[in-house]
Amino acid sequence: MRKGMALLLAGILAASSLAGCNGAGGANKEAAAKAEKKASDITGKTVVFIPKLTGNAFFESAAKGAQKYGKEWGINVDYQGSPNAAVADQVSVINNAVASGVDAICVSSVDATGLDSALKEATAAGVSVVTWDSDVSDTARTLMVSQGTPDILGKMLVDMGADSLTKRGKDVKADKIKYCWHYSQATVADQNSWQAAGEAYIKKTFPNWENVAPDNYYSEQDAEKAVSIGASILEANPDIDLIICNDSTALPGQCKAAQNKGLTKEDVTITGFASPMSIKDYCNAGVIEQWGLWDCQVQGAIGCYLAAYVAAGNQLKVGDKLDIPQIGTVEVMPNNCLVEGAATAEVNNGVVLLPERTIFNKDNMNNYDF
Template identity: 90%
Template sequence: MRKAIAFVMAGILMVTAMTGCSKSGGATQAAAKAADKASDITGKTVVFIPKLTGNAFFESAGKGAQKYGKEWGINVDYQGSPNAAVADQVSVINNAVASGVDAICVSSVDATGLDSALEEASAAGVTVVTWDSDVSNTARTLMVSQGTPDILGKMLVDMGADSLTKRGTDIKADKIKYCWHYSQATVADQNSWQAAGEAYIKENYPNWENVAPDNYYSEQDAEKAVSIGASILEANPDIDLIICNDSTALPGQCKAAQNKGLTKEDVTITGFASPMSIKDYCNAGIIEQWGLWDCQVQGAIGSYLAAYISAGNQLKVGDKLDIPKIGTVEVLPNDCLVDGASTGDVNNGVVLLPERTVFNKDNMNNYDF
């Protein structure tokens, strides 16, 4: 587990963020104040809520948040449901508020489905921060995002294009048949990556054909991810590329290909998932490369910010905050993630992770999540 956001290892292909976000307001002395105010968060309780439990990505993020939380003197309580459902997350949120916690840090299964519950939580004095997947920006303070839609959409397509090239495909001339397989149409982050990826494909690879414009969804259900993955391969025996921008869909799609006796030489599969959840498929020759970000650091940043704001501290767009054991983060406006989105004057905005990582057989064993 790395103890800094900016981590570089030999042989690792890093994808560096270029945010392109507009900025309002200037940087303040927040970074200098962080050390002085760090004691303010001691004893705070943050309920850390994943989209679902039992998934390697979310379990790793929770472990990272709890590990760093102990070092900061805050209590990070990992609470969730094995079902990726709005009703389940609302129940967890309501229980957290009823128990008197200081803050909630949640990855939402739906772009707006949690808004009412989170607004009620805020009204009850509970600080709300999101991470990984957002809600309406009026229903939370800060969002800790893995990257902008343009960054992540391009990354997904580039991984697919590079893998196809390694198979000997001419990605500029050949007719590439592809599709998207992810959780569901109501998840804001994955939809934004898919939309940005589609725009990138149309601009750079007009010869590619999306064989399923309505996409394939497996609802973050591990068994369904395999069955949907199998149906993709059955319906499209000549498909070249399957992009899985979801940490449940990717291993499910790899398993479906393995069950059918296919390898990375037959079909290119790529997407986002933790290295530990995919390494066996990589070793088996099912997948060439895939990507992610340090979800343990992401979970930790979200928890720290939740505790920091709940302690009465304020952050504005342009402020830089030094997070102990991790590094400096900057608050950006909400239009980094959603075009035209407004940003509140204080304690409202986006914090981006500065880097993402592409995993392959050469570097995947360097990670423990």
């Protein structure tokens, strides 16, 4: 587990994300004023914890955290997934879980809508559905445990790139910075929302920057393809300044491609989201200056707790606060925190945000074991 998570962007979370999370159905002053809820009836519940794909450091770490906390809470967290990041594979896992009689499902979706039908059938069968990391349609799940709003995460990605460029002598306000995005695929809701928010932030803050690949580069969360796509980016754009990898498979793949080509952080700036352990060798080798993430172990654990809580027959409304043992208090917020204009059902529907994110570099990366 983490040894000392550094709190970052705390002011941004309070001033930016919360300001855009108003006006959804189910939100009212009475709910917002309720005292923290405490649950004691989740013991014995079984939650199937589903990643986008197995074998990835981010998802393996999240599963480790979910199972660790689950044991302390008395719930069974069953980690099930596929090594392929495919809708069909996730649907198969979901259907098998429902058929086996589990109480709840906690899933990170590879597609914004591709799992909707299977998850609605799971709900109809009495299985509670929570998403984490990457969402589905808000009508196909109860709660979503998100790492942050698109504005927070898009800005974080761009700012890490800008800071790294500055450290290698670039004037990010005056120079014509050539950049691109490399991530999993066009159908992943969370990564697309970060990219869109990041693009808007770049246009406003760094209008001199040039996106050399407006259609983006995608490597489908395939580790080998992430390296080959990373290599093709460098071949097609030998003068590129910045590559933003908002995906935990794309980032190590891009770093590997740069290393294979003999490039360092002085030649090209690479940044993005991935677990510290999956990138620190590249940092030690001088390939990358900094990257970021959040505590995926806590995120996975919160998702499983909420799934078991709803499965136990409890209800949550927007504004309700829930005390999660060993983690702390979380608050249910409306769906428009993540998707502008999204409605929120009266009961058991909404978003829970993680309170913090972390930037990793050579000075702090060894303080974490995920």
